[in-house]
Amino acid sequence: xxxxxxxxxxxxxxxxxxxxxxxxxxxxxxxxxxxxxxxxxxxxxxxxxxxxxxxxxxxxxxxxxxxxxxxxxxxxxxxxxxxxxxxxxxxxxxxxxxxxxxxxxxxxxxxxxxxxxxxxxxxxxxxxxxxxxxxxxxxxxxxxxxxxxxxxxxxxxxxxxxxxxxxxxxxxxxxxxxxxxxxxxxxxxxxxxxxxxxxxxxxxxxxxxxxxxxxxxxxxxxxxxxxxxxxxxxxxxxxxxxxxxxxxxxxxxxxxxxxxxxxxxxxxxxxxxxxxxxxxxxxxxxxxx
Amino acid sequence: xxxxxxxxxxxxxxxxxxxxxxxxxxxxxxxxxxxxxxxxxxxxxxxxxxxxxxxxxxxxxxxxxxxxxxxxxxxxxxxxxxxxxxxxxxxxxxxxxxxxxxxxxxxxxxxxxxxxxxxxxxxxxxxxxxxxxxxxxxxxxxxxxxxxxxxxxxxxxxxxxxxxxxxxxxxxxxxxxxxxxxxxxxxxxxxxxxxxxxxxxxxxxxxxxxxxxxxxxxxxxxxxxxxxxxxxxxxxxxxxxxxxxxxxxxxxxxxxxxxxxxxxxxxxxxxxxxxxxxxxxxxxxxxxxxxxxxxxxxxx
Numbered sequence: 396x397x398x399x400x401x402x403x404x405x406x407x408x409x410x411x412x413x414x415x416x417x418x419x420x421x422x423x424x425x426x427x428x429x430x431x432x433x434x435x436x437x438x439x440x441x442x443x444x445x446x447x448x449x450x451x452x453x454x455x456x457x458x459x460x461x462x463x464x465x466x467x468x469x470x471x472x473x474x475x476x477x478x479x480x481x482x483x484x485x486x487x488x489x490x491x492x493x494x495x496x497x498x499x500x501x502x503x504x505x506x507x508x509x510x511x512x513x514x515x516x517x518x519x520x521x522x523x524x525x526x527x528x529x530x531x532x533x534x535x536x537x538x539x540x541x542x543x544x545x546x547x548x549x550x551x552x553x554x555x556x557x558x559x560x561x562x563x564x565x566x567x568x569x570x571x572x573x574x575x576x577x578x579x580x581x582x583x584x585x586x587x588x589x590x591x592x593x594x595x596x597x598x599x600x601x602x603x604x605x606x607x608x609x610x611x612x613x614x615x616x617x618x619x620x621x622x623x624x625x626x627x628x629x630x631x632x633x634x635x636x637x638x639x640x641x642x643x644x645x646x647x648x649x650x651x652x653x654x655x656x657x658x659x660x661x662x663x664x665x666x667x668x669x670x671x672x673x674x675x676x677x678x679x680x681x682x683x684x
Numbered sequence: 685x686x687x688x689x690x691x692x693x694x695x696x697x698x699x700x701x702x703x704x705x706x707x708x709x710x711x712x713x714x715x716x717x718x719x720x721x722x723x724x725x726x727x728x729x730x731x732x733x734x735x736x737x738x739x740x741x742x743x744x745x746x747x748x749x750x751x752x753x754x755x756x757x758x759x760x761x762x763x764x765x766x767x768x769x770x771x772x773x774x775x776x777x778x779x780x781x782x783x784x785x786x787x788x789x790x791x792x793x794x795x796x797x798x799x800x801x802x803x804x805x806x807x808x809x810x811x812x813x814x815x816x817x818x819x820x821x822x823x824x825x826x827x828x829x830x831x832x833x834x835x836x837x838x839x840x841x842x843x844x845x846x847x848x849x850x851x852x853x854x855x856x857x858x859x860x861x862x863x864x865x866x867x868x869x870x871x872x873x874x875x876x877x878x879x880x881x882x883x884x885x886x887x888x889x890x891x892x893x894x895x896x897x898x899x900x901x902x903x904x905x906x907x908x909x910x911x912x913x914x915x916x917x918x919x920x921x922x923x924x925x926x927x928x929x930x931x932x933x934x935x936x937x938x939x940x941x942x943x944x945x946x947x948x949x950x951x952x953x954x955x956x957x958x959x960x961x962x963x964x965x966x967x968x969x970x971x972x973x974x975x976x977x978x979x980x981x982x983x984x
Contacts, residue, residue: 398885406885407808414799415814417855421833422821428832485726493720501970502727505734508966508973510914512932513955516939517737520948528736531752560730565977572978621825624916628936642827642917649831650921662828673823 433659443656450660459639460661466551467640471619473555478615479608481559482566487600489567490574500571504564511561515628518557519544547637550630554638557625562618566611573607574600606680613676617669641665734959741765741953748948764953768938774957776927777934784849784930785912791854792908793901800863801889805875815864818857826917834921844925853912859904866900867893906969906976913962931958 398406433450437443454460485503489496506514521527522543530540541549581599623642632639649658742760768774803815833852842848878888916932923929938954939946966973
């Protein structure tokens with residue numbers, strides 16, 4: 396920035412103007428409107444009517460909302476530990492000196508670049524209770540598989556497994572980057588001191604990988620709160636509401652039932668949850684020496 | 685390695701060193717073998733769903749209900765593909781996805797790199813407050829934005845247009861943050877030398893700074909392209925016109941197209957057609973994609 400006088404402002408406007416205008420119109424303005432809308436009753440036909448905290452009060456007394464929240468937490472509790480474990484295991488596996496590492500890495504990563512809709516459709520067919528590959532494989536063990544997406548007790552399990560399959564490669568790549576930052580000398584020194592390989596994993600790998608693990612934990616948590624595509628394609632919240640999740644209900648309330656205010660209030664509850672998680676992990680990361 | 689031709693290497697080794705130090709001497713890494721087998725088994729498990737989709741797409745309708753399901757179709761047919769192309773403007777949909785993803789990515793590269801540069805190098809009143817505001821918007825989930833965004837874009841007359849698909853995606857607080865971090869990491873000296881030679885800020889940016897920004901731009905391009913190419917919720921809301929549908933949206937309608945039972949061979953044929961080009965492109969630019977994703981993590 397070396398121009399002087401009015402030209403200086405011209406240069407600032409040139410570099411920053413498009414970004415500021417765009418983000419104001421398509422992000423900031425919607426955020427503020429959404430907050431405002433959450434205090435109104437609006438069905439898109441009549442103008443919004445201010446109703447104070449009524450939407451939020453209604454939410455707290457709405458059994459469907461609590462069910463939705465519980466389903467979202469169920470998804471998160473199943474998905475996050477699983478995807479972190481598989482991602483870490485695959486990363487450790489592919490960090491070892493084995494042949495064809497690039498080929499394996501690609502095999503595990505392909506689901507990440509595939510669109511969620513395609514993945515959800517394939518898994519919906521894999522989970523078909525009668526003609527699907529999964530129950531047929533389970534059947535060869537002499538066990539009758541569950542009805543998966545048609546069974547309220549198993550539908551969320553199916554969604555979780557699908558999500559873990561899709562995101563393992565993503566976690567793997569980030570963990571691999573973290574693993575490659577750990578100097579090999581540490582392992583050599585430990586092995587000279589007589590440490591076993593599992594000891595190396597627990598006393599060298601995991602502590603030194605902690606920042607990467609925390610990063611993966613925080614983004615997978617934040618992502619899990621916002622689960623949508625797979626649920627929409629695989630179950631649309633069913634069966635019997637067993638997979639209704641927050642974003643899916645926000646979209647349904649806003650665009651199917653035209654309850655704009657109620658949907659906005661629900662989305663701000665989602666924001667609050669994500670905000671708490673973000674602040675928590677921000678503190679943890681700063682607290683680290 | 686000047687082994688006589690015709691004598692297999694293994695033989696000559698065992699001839700020189702008979703049984704005395706078998707595995708240890710040649711360091712047959714049994715551990716490597718086990719790990720490779722495990723990696724291969726896991727990798728095959730990962731690609732089984734793709735194989736299943738491909739197998740299903742090649743089956744005639746009757747073979748879908750065969751028990752046990754065949755992983756290799758007994759009488760493969762391209763009938764399902766013909767049906768998808770006949771009933772659906774698939775090439776058009778493909779073009780839409782490509783156009784939207786390329787335009788969104790180019791827009792993000794230009795807008796984010798310029799804004800990121802301003803935040804990294806310019807000094808002006810309110811800069812840090814503005815940057816904090818950018819960071820704050822990163823925490824807000826898309827679900828919060830989506831209702832008013834839909835209304836704004838509709839009021840602009842952009843429902844069922846390419847503009848509605850492209851323009852809102854061109855501005856990214858994350859991209860701006862990402863580019864700023866990159867610009868902060870490169871030394872100022874080159875730019876200062878250019879200024880002494882009388883170049884303006886824009887000229888310096890284009891001629892001196894951008895040429896060394898390649899890796900960061902590549903990372904942002906990969907993330908932006910993947911995000912746009914696979915985006916589902918926004919096109920679902922803003923597009924009704926079949927001629928403007930993007931791939932994920934078109935795929936999702938395929939399953940509802942057939943009343944009653946979903947014809948899985950046709951749905952899987954559509955899925956394969958949508959997925960194979962994505963995978964081919966990924967394999968071609970694999971290094972960039974993986975470094976891009978890893979880079980987003982390390983910097984985040």
